[in-house]
Amino acid sequence: MEDMTIKIGALDSATGTVPVTFMLGEIEHKRPVNAVIKENGTHDRAATVERVNEVARGVAEKIRVGVITSAPPHSSGTE
DSSP states (O other): OTTOEEEEOOOBTTTTEEEEEEEETTEEEEEEEEOOBOTTSOBOHHHHHHHHHHHHHHHHHHHHHTSSOOOOOOOOSOO
């Protein structure tokens, strides 16, 4: 994952996900990733980081082939 920056947010216990921001070059991609929950119901942070890294490999490939691109600039409504 050449120079990808990954930021993982706090666990959303209602959805069982963590919000993640992937940055590769000028492209920023945000999405929730399923957290790893232990049998006792606690969040396995280390395993969740591993899962996020697996997802990051797929995100990097999608950016490489052009499936994920930069969002177009928002219109200011003054055109």
